[in-house]
Amino acid sequence: MIIADFGTSYSKILDLDHPTPRIIRSRDLDRSLRVDLATGHNGKRFAGQYVNELIALARGGKAMIGRDDFLLLDCGSRDIKFVRYKNGRLDDMGWNAECGASMGFTIELLERYYDLDFSRGERPEKTFPVTCGVLGMSSIFDAISNGMSEREAVARFIRGIAENAYRFADAPEEIFLSGGLCENKIFVKSFPCRTTALGRFVLLEGLKKIADEHE
Amino acid sequence: MNIPLDGVKTAGIVGVPPLAVIRQLYRARVEVVDLDAALVAADLECAVTLLPRVYCAILRTVVVNGLNLDLDLIIIDTGPGKCDAAAHTAAILADRIKTPIITTENRDREPFGNPVCESDLPLLRKMEMITAGVARPDTPRTSPPPCPPTAGFWGVPPRDFSILTPFPDSTHVYGWSRCMENKTPADNRLEARFNPEVPTVFFAQSFCAKTALARHLAARHPHGLYLDIDATATASARAKIEAFLELSGGNGR
Numbered sequence: 001m002i003i004a005d006f007g008t009s010y011s012k013i014l015d016l017d018h019p020t021p022r023i024i025r026s027r028d029l030d031r032s033l034r035v036d037l038a039t040g041h042n043g044k045r046f047a048g049q050y051v052n053e054l055i056a057l058a059r060g061g062k063a064m065i066g067r068d069d070f071l072l073l074d075c076g077s078r079d080i081k082f083v084r085y086k087n088g089r090l091d092d093m094g095w096n097a098e099c100g101a102s103m104g105f106t107i108e109l110l111e112r113y114y115d116l117d118f119s120r121g122e123r124p125e126k127t128f129p130v131t132c133g134v135l136g137m138s139s140i141f142d143a144i145s146n147g148m149s150e151r152e153a154v155a156r157f158i159r160g161i162a163e164n165a166y167r168f169a170d171a172p173e174e175i176f177l178s179g180g181l182c183e184n185k186i187f188v189k190s191f192p193c194r195t196t197a198l199g200r201f202v203l204l205e206g207l208k209k210i211a212d213e214h215e
Numbered sequence: 216m217n218i219p220l221d222g223v224k225t226a227g228i229v230g231v232p233p234l235a236v237i238r239q240l241y242r243a244r245v246e247v248v249d250l251d252a253a254l255v256a257a258d259l260e261c262a263v264t265l266l267p268r269v270y271c272a273i274l275r276t277v278v279v280n281g282l283n284l285d286l287d288l289i290i291i292d293t294g295p296g297k298c299d300a301a302a303h304t305a306a307i308l309a310d311r312i313k314t315p316i317i318t319t320e321n322r323d324r325e326p327f328g329n330p331v332c333e334s335d336l337p338l339l340r341k342m343e344m345i346t347a348g349v350a351r352p353d354t355p356r357t358s359p360p361p362c363p364p365t366a367g368f369w370g371v372p373p374r375d376f377s378i379l380t381p382f383p384d385s386t387h388v389y390g391w392s393r394c395m396e397n398k399t400p401a402d403n404r405l406e407a408r409f410n411p412e413v414p415t416v417f418f419a420q421s422f423c424a425k426t427a428l429a430r431h432l433a434a435r436h437p438h439g440l441y442l443d444i445d446a447t448a449t450a451s452a453r454a455k456i457e458a459f460l461e462l463s464g465g466n467g468r
Contacts, residue, residue: 052457052461055462093458094455095455096451
């Protein structure tokens with residue numbers, strides 16, 4: 001059985017007979033590709049059976065975290081979403097595809113444009129107040145034109161995005177993070193609370209659980 | 216209140232006018248049109264000539280209907296069962312269109328019950344019946360079969376009924392929609408009621424004052440989800456409802 005999380009920028013595909021998922025740029029996907037079970041923004045295009053992203057996130061989070069109380073925040077390329085569990089029950093959820101738009105996508109664009117690597121690094125001292133990727137860009141360009149280094153300007157932007165995501169998740173004491181931005185150390189360290197990065201395969205883990213139940 | 220109906224064949228209503236007014240329209244065989252619902256193909260954007268863009272989508276819809284429909288009269292309830300925004304909209308329409316505008320204050324207290332809210336019909340059908348019932352002076356002779364609830368929908372009838380489709384048929388209706396069926400739109404106590412035993416979506420139109428009450432009640436409910444939506448439901452809003460029902464067991468599974 002093949003399951004997949006078809007994200008906006010990257011797709012994660014797993015053959016359940018093999019242990020390691022493949023990561024493919026979504027723009028490079030073969031349009032004729034078909035999988036058995038999918039989630040993600042582009043999932044309905046490639047699968048007979050589709051699972052809502054929040055459901056896949058919640059199921060994957062429960063399996064990976066193994067606690068009754070947790071808040072799991074997924075920061076994707078085009079949106080941010082969270083699920084909160086209390087006493088083993090769903091307590092709250094949120095999905096921001098509008099005001100949280102394109103934050104992950106913008107970070108990746110900026111990294112490539114300025115040739116920066118944020119897989120290492122520390123949280124910057126200061127932040128930019130950003131509400132979405134598009135609006136935050138002007139802060140970066142202004143700061144660079146005023147003499148700030150490109151790395152510092154983008155790092156402040158990333159910190160602003162992390163703080164924005166933290167408020168969106170209702171400012172918890174601890175956050176479990178999901179999504180490709182888990183590999184961005186500046187992002188992970190910029191949350192003003194305890195963080196645990198679970199990586200980019202949480203939704204796949206949720207699909208695995210759902211696939212197990214179907215079998 | 217006695218409304219002059221000479222020559223009036225078609226009247227638009229906004230909100231829930233008093234039963235006495237509805238009875239008067241019924242007796243005079245006036246065709247009643249609910250202006251809260253999207254009735255014309257014109258874009259919501261054309262309301263911007265009279266209302267700000269950031270405004271309740273229901274009232275923007277009222278304005279679009281008022282500008283595009285050939286009506287003899289518009290009756291807008293601006294009582295405690297509606298909102299300040301409706302009163303302002305009534306004043307603006309009275310100033311800007313030729314159709315006569317009459318405002319009412321519905322303070323009816325006689326309860327007509329909630330058989331539709333607690334029935335086993337699909338939620339979308341329930342809401343269609345509740346909104347259609349506003350123009351009727353009575354309730355249907357037969358009631359749909361009741362069912363025990365597995366989920367709740369609290370709020371006003373949404374501008375975009377498509378958000379109702381993910382709910383199971385065993386969803387009971389609360390909030391102002393319940394007051395509408397009961398023909399007591401100003402009954403604040405009934406509006407604030409919910410069933411703590413079933414997962415409930417607390418819905419309000421974006422930019423409506425009821426967003427505060429919806430959010431407050433969702434926080435008090437042991438298993439509530441607050442949701443506000445503007446003119447049309449986004450894919451993420453629909454997905455939130457689906458996920459909430461699935462993960463909370465509200466879909467009965």
